Amino acid sequence: MTRDWSCYWRSPDRPLEAMHAHFEQHVYHRHSHDTYSFGVTEIGAQAFTCRGSAHTSATGMVMAFNPDDPHDGHAADQFGFTYRIIHIGPEVVADALEDTTGHRTGLPLFTDPVLDDPVLAHSLHAFHLALLGGASALRRDELLRATVAAMVRRGSTTSRASGGTLRTGGAPRTGAQLIAERVRRRLDDSPLDDLTATDLAAAAGCSRFMVYRAFQAAYGLAPSDYQRQLRLRTARRLIARGLPLGEVAAQSGFADQSHLTRWFTRTYGVTPGTYRRAGRQPTG
Template sequence: MTRDWSRYWRSPDRPLEAMHAHFEQHVYHRHSHDTYSFGVTEIGAQAFTCRGSAHTSATGMVMAFNPDDPHDGHAADRFGFTYRIVHIGPEVVADALEDTTGRRTGLPLFTDPVLDDPVLAHSLHALHLALLGGASALRRDELLRATVAAMVRRGSTTAGASDRTPRTGALLIAERVRRRLDDSPLDDLTATDLATAAGCSRFMVYRAFQAAYGLAPSDYQRQLRLRTARRLIARGLSLGQVAARSGFADQSHLTRWFTRAYGVTPGTYRKAGLLPTG
């Protein structure tokens, strides 16, 4: 019998979410978030792949994912792992990093997804407890600002480095394909549709997109639909309506993929927004 459990919290007014979970059997399907995601492993070890390499976050270690970093995850052994993770929208990170003169310093880039840093682990743990524990809004904001600042100071590299990446032919193809998918996430697009949009062969579409973003075009399309589902759930639509409006065949289809990607059911995610916020 599995002993998997999870508890979820999300802010009702900004892109800020948190989860506390223990997983022995759950396996995350490869997915990404449109947020920065910072986690700390409390017990055990989580194994995952990210940016083309295998990683393990053991007890006391911190995980740092940039927006749109594809990753998966599972227990490294039969005993499972317990961890806490916060998802912070880029605009919230930018606000937290604004200096005393009101200037924006640019968004950070984390090149190492696992950090062995007790200071960061302590800071993330304190922020997470405040979010799920009903601390006051002022206390949550103070801890959020301090945690983001510490993560950037101790764990990030250059800001905006990805903006300076040379746009090779393959990258241009991947960007055209991504724009086509972004423009019509609910359309039943074919490989031919994407090849036409990118001006290349169907084989090149897959190869270029996979190399640029770490996901197949179909996985990226599903990710867009899952993000749409999250927004619709937060707006209060029924799960049947959410499934229909986000491109899933039915509610069970939505539930299956939502759980594989995020570790919680759509119903749990809905209830998270109803929890007291302090």
């Protein structure tokens, strides 16, 4: 019998969410978030792949994911792991850094997904407790600024350009990168369309084999996984607006509510119903 559990909190007015969970059997399907995601492992160890390498976050370690960093995750052993994770929108991170430094800088980039840093672990733990524990809005904002500043000061290595793309020094893009960008634009433009590999090949001007290989290399996800992720992000927005789950499924491109629930849970570790209720209560 599984002992998996999770509780979730989300802000009703800005992209700020938090989850506290213990997983022994749950396996995260490969996905990414449109937020920064900072986590701390409390007990056990979580194994995952990110940026082409395998990583393990053991007790006391910190995880740092950039927006759109594809990753998966599962327990490193049969005893499972307990962790806390906070999702912070890029605009919230930028505002927090401006409040801290007095001027607006480029968004941070974290190159190491796992950091062994007790100071960061303590900061994240305190912030997470405040979010799920019903702390005042003022206290949450203070801890948000302190946590973001600490993460950037101790964990980031460079910054993103103001437009959100990585600074590459003007290096020309390869043919494969151009193909991947064309495929992504096609998927972004029509996330609910039942596109085929032939449709994507036509949009990119290449073979179906090149579509898959170029997209996987550029974004770390298969085109089908990326399309499903777009639909899940649409579903999250609709759920936050209070739409019935059956209607959410229909409007976000899922066959039915059961189909939505299955993929939502595999990707985010909570059911759509739990996610909806998280915005109605002060604690997890």
